[in-house]
Amino acid sequence: MQPSEQEFAELFSASWARLFRLAFAVSGDRAAAEDDLQNAFAKVYAQWGRVHRADHPEAYVRRMVLNEVLGGRRTGFLKRERPHAQVEPPGAVASPERSVVDRDAIWAAVRALPARQRAVVVLRYYEDLSEAEIADALGCSRGTVKSQASAAIAALRRTAPDLVREEP
Amino acid sequence: MTELDLRETLERQLGGVDVPPGDPLLAIARGRRRRVRRRVLTGTAAALALAGVAAAGVTLIPSESDDPTTARYASLGPLDFSQGARAYADPGHELHLAGRTFPAKDLDYLDTDATATSYGVVFFDRGRPMLLGADGEVRALVDGPVEAMGGFHPTAKADSVNPWVAYATRRGTTTTLTVHDLATGTDVASTTVDCGRCEDLVIDAFDDGVAYVRTDERTWAWFSATGVWQDAAGPKSRIVDVRNGVVLYDGLPPSSTIAVDGHPLNEIKAPVDAQLTFDGRYVLDWSSRLRSTDGSPDLVLQQGPEKGNGFWAIDSDGSVLVAAPMGGQGYEVYDCAVPSGACDELGPLDPKGGDPEFIGVDM
Numbered sequence: 262m263q264p265s266e267q268e269f270a271e272l273f274s275a276s277w278a279r280l281f282r283l284a285f286a287v288s289g290d291r292a293a294a295e296d297d298l299q300n301a302f303a304k305v306y307a308q309w310g311r312v313h314r315a316d317h318p319e320a321y322v323r324r325m326v327l328n329e330v331l332g333g334r335r336t337g338f339l340k341r342e343r344p345h346a347q348v349e350p351p352g353a354v355a356s357p358e359r360s361v362v363d364r365d366a367i368w369a370a371v372r373a374l375p376a377r378q379r380a381v382v383v384l385r386y387y388e389d390l391s392e393a394e395i396a397d398a399l400g401c402s403r404g405t406v407k408s409q410a411s412a413a414i415a416a417l418r419r420t421a422p423d424l425v426r427e428e429p
Numbered sequence: 430m431t432e433l434d435l436r437e438t439l440e441r442q443l444g445g446v447d448v449p450p451g452d453p454l455l456a457i458a459r460g461r462r463r464r465v466r467r468r469v470l471t472g473t474a475a476a477l478a479l480a481g482v483a484a485a486g487v488t489l490i491p492s493e494s495d496d497p498t499t500a501r502y503a504s505l506g507p508l509d510f511s512q513g514a515r516a517y518a519d520p521g522h523e524l525h526l527a528g529r530t531f532p533a534k535d536l537d538y539l540d541t542d543a544t545a546t547s548y549g550v551v552f553f554d555r556g557r558p559m560l561l562g563a564d565g566e567v568r569a570l571v572d573g574p575v576e577a578m579g580g581f582h583p584t585a586k587a588d589s590v591n592p593w594v595a596y597a598t599r600r601g602t603t604t605t606l607t608v609h610d611l612a613t614g615t616d617v618a619s620t621t622v623d624c625g626r627c628e629d630l631v632i633d634a635f636d637d638g639v640a641y642v643r644t645d646e647r648t649w650a651w652f653s654a655t656g657v658w659q660d661a662a663g664p665k666s667r668i669v670d671v672r673n674g675v676v677l678y679d680g681l682p683p684s685s686t687i688a689v690d691g692h693p694l695n696e697i698k699a700p701v702d703a704q705l706t707f708d709g710r711y712v713l714d715w716s717s718r719l720r721s722t723d724g725s726p727d728l729v730l731q732q733g734p735e736k737g738n739g740f741w742a743i744d745s746d747g748s749v750l751v752a753a754p755m756g757g758q759g760y761e762v763y764d765c766a767v768p769s770g771a772c773d774e775l776g777p778l779d780p781k782g783g784d785p786e787f788i789g790v791d792m
Contacts, residue, residue, distance in 0.1 A: 269460075270453045277451040282443040295449050299456055306460025309783075364438040371439070386432065387439040417435070 268313070269306050276319060277302075280326050286383040287330045289372050294330070301329040323388075324398050331376055331399075370420035378413035381406055461784055462702050462715070503535065505565035513744035514545035515775060516789050517752065517762055521782035525762075525775070526550075533782075538567075544585040544594060545745040545789030548611035551585045551594050552789070553577075558585060558596045560611065570609055575600055580628035583642075586635035589672055589707040589747065593617060595635040595653075597627075597642075604630065606640065608653040618653035634671040637689055641668040650687050660685050669699050673709030675722050697722050706767045707747035715741060717751060717765075732763040732772040742787035752778060752785040760785055 277298070284294035284301075305312050305322050315321040371382055377399070384395045392410075396403045508527040516539070518524040524536045539561070543552035549562040551570070556577035558570040576599045585596035592612040598605050604627045607619040622642065624630045629645035640651045641661060648662040662668055662683040669677035674692055676683065677699040687694045695709070703714040710728075711719035717733030733739045733751035740752040740760070747767060752760040759779030765772040778785055 266457055269457065273451060273453040273456065278448045281448045281451070282446050285446055286439070286443055291449075299452065300459070302451070302453070302456035303459030303462075306457050307462075309460075364434065364441065367435060367438050368442045382435075383439065383443075386436045387443060 269309055272305075272318065272322070273302055276322060280323065283323070283383060283388065284326055284330050286371075286387060287327065287376060287380045289379075297329045298326060301326040304329070320394070320398065324400065327380060327398055328400070331380065366420050367417065370417050374413055374416055378409050378416070381409040382413045382417075385410060462700075502538070502559075502561075502567035505529075505531070505536075505561070508549070508561075508563050508565050510547055510549065510563050510745065513547075513746035513748055513750075513764065514550060514789055515744060515750065515764060516545055516550065516787065517750060517775075517778065518786045518788055519778060519780040519782050520784075520786050522780070524788065525778075526788070539788045540786075542582065542584055543789040544587050546587040546592075546594055546611055547745050548592060550789045551587070551596065551611075553582075553585075553596075556581065556599055558594075558598065558609075570594075570596070571598055571607070573600075578626070578628075580626070581630070583627070583630045583632050586632045586640070587745065588635055588638065590637045593635075593638065595632055595640045597622065597630060597632065599627065606632075606642065606651065608635075608638065608640070618656065620651065620653075620656060633668040634676075636671045636673070639671070639689055641671060643668065648683075652689075659687065661687050667701055669701055669703055670705045672705040672707055675705055675709035677703055677705055677712065695722060704743045706743060706749070708767065711767065713741055713743060713749060715739070717741070717753075719749070719767075728768055728770055730763075730765040730770045730772060732761075732765060732774075740785045740787065745789070750775075750787055752787075 280301075281294060281298055284298045285291060288294045288297060301322070304325055312318050312321050371379060374382065380399060381395060384390045384398055390398065392403050392406050395406045399406070508529065510527055512528070514527060516524070516526045518533060521533050524531050524533050524539065526536070526539075538552055538554065538559075539550060540552070543550050549560045551558055551560055553559065554569075556575045559567055560570055561567050578599055581599055583597035585594050587594050591610070593608050593610055595606065595608050598607065604622045604624055605619055606622050608617040609615070610617050617638075622630065622644075624644045627644075629643070631643045632640055633643050633648065634641040638653045640653060642649050642651055646664060647660060648666065648668050650659045650661040651657075652659070662678065663681065665681045666683055667679040668683070669679050671677070671694065674689065674694055675697060676687060676694040677697050679699065679701040682696055682698070697712065699712050700714055703712050705712060705722075706719065706728075710722055710725070712722060713719050716735050717730040717739065718735040719728040719730070721727050729735070730749060730751060733741065733753040738754050742750045744750050744764065749765045749767060751763045751765055751772065753763060755761055755777070759777055762775040762778050762785075763772040764775055
C-alpha cells in the first residue's frame with residue numbers, strides 16, 4: 262500500500278461509521294447511504310491531494326458525502342419508503358413514558374422532512390455545526406441555512422408543538 | 430420538547446444504527462478510475478488557483494489572459510510525436526514525453542486534463558487553450574481576452590480523422606466552441622453555446638468533425654462542417670467516446686440515433702472511463718484484453734494484465750499505452766500497436782507520487 266493509500270485508509274476507518282450515520286440520517290435509506298458513502302470515498306481518494314491539503318480534511322470529506330447523498334436524492338428520494346408521522350414507527354409500543362413516544366414521533370417527523378431541511382437539522386443537532394459550518398457543508402448561504410432550519414423547525418413543531426427554537 | 434430532546438432523539442436513533450463495514454479497497458479501486466479522469470493540478474500556482482476557486486465557489490480567477498504571454502514556458506527543444514505523445518508521469522516527480530524525460534515541475538502545466546494530439550499537447554492556461562508543439566514551444570491557440578472561471582472545465586478533445594482539436598472558451602457571458610486545425614493553425618469552425626454559466630459544459634467526444642457536447646440537461650452533437658446541432662442523449666446517458674462510426678455510451682442508450690454522413694453510429698454500452706481505439710473496433714476498459722465492438726475476437730495486447738492493477742490509455746497515434754505492474758517493483762510502460770497487439774517497451778516507472786498518470790490522454 263502506498264503512503265497516500267495508507268493515509269486514506271486511516272481516514273476511511275476513522276470516519277466511516279460517523280459519516281454512515283450522517284448519510285443514513287440524510288438519505289433515510291441504509292443501502293443508498295452505503296452506496297453514496299462508498300462513492301463519496303472513491304471521490305475522496307481520486308482527489309486525495311486536494312483533501313489532504315484542506316485546512317479541515319474531515320469537513321471537506323463531509324461536504325463531499327453530503328453532495329453525493331443530496332445529489333442522489335433527485336432520484337432516490339422518490340423510491341424510498343417515507344415514514345409518515347401518523348404511522349406507528351417500527352418497535353414503538355404504547356408506553357407510559359411519554360418522552361419515549363415523543364422521540365419516536367419526532368424521529369419519524371425528522372425523516373419525513375425534505376432532504377435539505379433534514380440535512381440542516383442533522384448537521385445542526387447531531388453534528389453540532391454552526392450555521393456557517395452548515396452553509397459550508399451544504400454549499401449554500403447562511404441565509405439559506407436559516408430559512409431551511411426555520412422551515413424544518415416549523416414542520417417538526419407540528420409534531421411537537423412545544424419544540425422551542427434556540428438561537429445558535 | 431426542547432431542542433435538547435431533539436439532540437437526544439438524533440443521538441439515540443443514529444447511535445443505534447447498525448453500521449455496515451466499509452470497504453476502503455473498493456473506494457481506492459473506484460477512486461483510481463476517477464483519478465485518471467479528473468483534472469490533476471500538480472503546479473503550485475495552479476493548485477493555489479484551484480483552492481481559491483474551491484473557497485470562492487464560482488468566483489472568477491483574476492485573469493492575465495488579455496495578454497497571452499508564453500514567457501513562463503521554457504523551450505523544451507524538438508519533440509518527436511511521430512510515435513505518439515507517449516506522455517506518462519510519476520505525479521510530482523518526473524514526466525515522460527515523446528521519448529524524453531523531464532522533472533515534473535518543468536511541465537507542471539500538463540495534466541490529465543490536457544489533450545495529446547499528433548501535433549503536440551493541448552492544455553489550458555487560465556481558460557486559454559495552449560499548444561505545446563513539436564518544436565518544444567508553447568503558443569496560445571486563441572488570442573485576445575478569455576476568462577478563467579471556476580467550474581468551467583469543458584476540456585479539449587482531438588479528432589482521430591483530421592488534425593483538429595475541439596475546445597471551448599469563455600469571454601464575458603459568451604461561451605464559444607471552436608474546432609481548430611493544428612496543422613495550419615487556423616480555426617475550422619466555431620459557434621456559441623447557450624449554456625448559462627456553463628459550469629457543466631463538457632466536450633465528451635470529438636471525431637470526424639463532430640463534437641459531442643454535454644450540458645447539465647442533455648448531450649448534443651455539433652456537426653462543425655454544417656453548423657447543425659442534433660440532440661444526442663438525455664441526462665441519464667453519457668457519451669463516453671466516439672471513433673469511426675462507433676459510439677460508446679454509459680447509462681441509458683442515446684435518446685436519438687446519431688448519424689454521420691448518413692450512417693448511424695453503432696451504439697456500444699461501456700463504462701464512463703472506457704475508450705475506443707481509433708478504428709472503433711475495440712473498447713479499452715482497464716485491461717489488456719480489448720473488447721471487440723463488431724463481433725470479431727477481442728484484441729489481447731502482448732503486455733499488461735487482463736485483470737488487476739495496471740493502467741491504460743489510448744495514445745495520440747491510436748496505439749495503447751500500458752503501465753504493467755512489476756510485482757511490487759513499480760511498472761513497466763509499453764506502447765502497444767492496434768490491431769496487432771505487439772508492444773514496444775518504453776521503460777520502467779516506479780512512482781513515488783501516486784499512481785502512474787497518462788498525460789493528455791484522459792480516459
